[in-house]
Amino acid sequence: MSASYPLPCRTLLGGSHLIPLTEPPTQTAQAAAPQWITDDSLFHYQRCARRAYLDLHGDRAMMDPPSDYLQKIQQDSAEHRAAVLEDYVPLQRPIYAHGDWHAAAQATIALMASGADHIVGGVLVTPITETCFLVSRPDLLIKQGGWSIWGAWQYAPVDIKLGKKPKLDYQIVAAFHAEVLAAVQGTPPHESWLALRDDRYHSVDLAQQLPKLREILTACLRDLTYPEPPEVFIAHSRCDLCHWFTQCYGEARQTQHISLLPGVTSARYTHLQALGLTTVRALAATPSAQLANFPGFGEAVAEKLVHQAQATLYNRAIARTEPTHNTFVLPPDALPSAEVELYFDIEAAPDFDLIYLHGVLVVDHRHQTQRFHALLAEHVDQERQAWESFLELVLDYPHAPIYHFCPYEAQTVRKLTHHYSSLNLTDLHRLLSRFVDIHDRVTTAVTLPVESYALKHIARWMGFDWRDHEANGAQSICWYNDWLMTGDRAYLEAILRYNEDDCHATYHVKRWLTEFADPLWSAPAASLKVSG
Numbered sequence: 001m002s003a004s005y006p007l008p009c010r011t012l013l014g015g016s017h018l019i020p021l022t023e024p025p026t027q028t029a030q031a032a033a034p035q036w037i038t039d040d041s042l043f044h045y046q047r048c049a050r051r052a053y054l055d056l057h058g059d060r061a062m063m064d065p066p067s068d069y070l071q072k073i074q075q076d077s078a079e080h081r082a083a084v085l086e087d088y089v090p091l092q093r094p095i096y097a098h099g100d101w102h103a104a105a106q107a108t109i110a111l112m113a114s115g116a117d118h119i120v121g122g123v124l125v126t127p128i129t130e131t132c133f134l135v136s137r138p139d140l141l142i143k144q145g146g147w148s149i150w151g152a153w154q155y156a157p158v159d160i161k162l163g164k165k166p167k168l169d170y171q172i173v174a175a176f177h178a179e180v181l182a183a184v185q186g187t188p189p190h191e192s193w194l195a196l197r198d199d200r201y202h203s204v205d206l207a208q209q210l211p212k213l214r215e216i217l218t219a220c221l222r223d224l225t226y227p228e229p230p231e232v233f234i235a236h237s238r239c240d241l242c243h244w245f246t247q248c249y250g251e252a253r254q255t256q257h258i259s260l261l262p263g264v265t266s267a268r269y270t271h272l273q274a275l276g277l278t279t280v281r282a283l284a285a286t287p288s289a290q291l292a293n294f295p296g297f298g299e300a301v302a303e304k305l306v307h308q309a310q311a312t313l314y315n316r317a318i319a320r321t322e323p324t325h326n327t328f329v330l331p332p333d334a335l336p337s338a339e340v341e342l343y344f345d346i347e348a349a350p351d352f353d354l355i356y357l358h359g360v361l362v363v364d365h366r367h368q369t370q371r372f373h374a375l376l377a378e379h380v381d382q383e384r385q386a387w388e389s390f391l392e393l394v395l396d397y398p399h400a401p402i403y404h405f406c407p408y409e410a411q412t413v414r415k416l417t418h419h420y421s422s423l424n425l426t427d428l429h430r431l432l433s434r435f436v437d438i439h440d441r442v443t444t445a446v447t448l449p450v451e452s453y454a455l456k457h458i459a460r461w462m463g464f465d466w467r468d469h470e471a472n473g474a475q476s477i478c479w480y481n482d483w484l485m486t487g488d489r490a491y492l493e494a495i496l497r498y499n500e501d502d503c504h505a506t507y508h509v510k511r512w513l514t515e516f517a518d519p520l521w522s523a524p525a526a527s528l529k530v531s532g
């Protein structure tokens with residue numbers, strides 16, 4: 001089977017081959033059926049070994065359908081790729097039946113052997129055992145001067161990525177293309193490139209990245225050939241967009257996996273495992289001093305983790321206290337209340353570098369009223385108008401605290417002020433001094449039985465719910481794009497509803513925290529308050 005492929009050469013790319021061909025991946029290797037280890041497998045492996053495993057062996061019927069946001073990213077990627085490829089006409093593309101890697105590899109080799117200048121959609125394959133093949137699919141192969149098995153030319157790979165920075169995982173995949181290409185054309189390419197969204201080409205330092213690639217690839221091959229998938233580990237930052245999320249999350253919930261506790265990172269999990277602390281119950285019963293000396297912990301993190309396990313186990317909020325005085329950490333002036341309070345949330349369209357919505361809920365305690373103001377740029381040239389309307393509104397209430405969730409709103413106000421020269425420095429500082437980050441106050445003051453300290457998780461635990469259950473920040477980006485493309489106001493209305501609910505949720509959290517803190521402020525000696 002492998003006879004039709006150019007065999008890997010041990011003298012390529014610095015002399016040592018990436019895979020020890022004499023060592024099959026593992027004694028417990030799965031099937032004898034061909035294994036195709038693709039650049040995608042390697043890319044995902046670097047972020048989550050389980051993802052790469054399930055992509056290869058999982059039941060595809062269990063995969064989640066792509067969200068609107070994921071589809072948008074895929075669409076943006078395709079557009080970026082098409083824009084870069086416009087510079088390389090004429091392009092030649094290997095023709096083969098979908099999924100037939102052998103045919104794809106032969107068609108690509110035929111184009112390379114014929115000396116095609118630019119090959120798009122090429123497939124490079126090299127065997128590493130009788131049944132295991134590496135499959136590299138660089139977006140573009142560019143003919144260059146030099147030597148190869150076909151004559152006085154060779155190729156260099158280009159990967160076209162949507163990111164703005166040459167992240168390590170991109171570079172490792174670029175090194176993978178170079179390594180497989182070296183085996184196919186009989187000589188290492190001079191370079192491997194990344195074409196990123198910043199309109200620049202980044203040449204990957206192969207001397208630096210190839211040793212890392214070999215290490216990662218060896219581990220990847222080992223893990224992908226085990227009979228069982230790697231253990232589930234939920235990290236919302238990487239899992240939320242993964243098509244195995246429902247399956248993994250269900251398994252994590254069923255086993256009460258402690259990766260569901262905020263603060264349990266994979267590095268900390270390694271230490272917890274070594275101590276046998278793999279359940280919420282076990283962690284909840286551990287004195288925090290036992291964890292404090294491990295790297296990446298420290299006293300504050302250790303205490304927070306143990307509290308997190310206790311809060312989750314008993315479904316209770318736990319007040320945080322000063323270690324020395326045993327008093328509640330949050331002073332009353334950190335959570336100001338006033339006759340009029342403003343709750344503020346921004347929506348942005350990153351594709352257009354545009355802040356298109358300033359949502360402000362005005363809560364007037366004197367008149368018992370709540371009024372939502374949507375200061376909206378319906379079109380991309382109306383950012384200034386929306387921003388100035390926002391300033392007018394907040395300056396109408398010069399003493400009202402402005403509650404928001406996370407630093408983004410304050411950062412954006414600073415940015416827009418400079419961009420539009422709207423306020424002098426004194427007035428900007430006066431305005432920003434009214435901002436109160438409720439996320440900061442919650443995480444400082446209390447440990448909650450939540451899986452994440454995102455607004456949705458916190459507010460839901462406190463009893464608030466959004467009218468639209470599917471809405472989220474990523475979805476609102478899609479909705480704004482859809483509004484611009486179709487002019488259908490239903491998209492705008494969905495955004496406004498979501499933004500208004502975010503403002504109400506922030507208000508809900510503020511009220512909850514005030515009620516929670518109130519008895520602790522009046523009895524500062526109290527060290528622990530339980531709620532829920």
Ligand code: SF4
Pocket residue numbers: 048049050051052054232233234235238239242243244245246248249
């Ligand atoms: S949901 Fe998370 S743990 Fe599961 S495969 Fe995807 S990234 Fe990995």
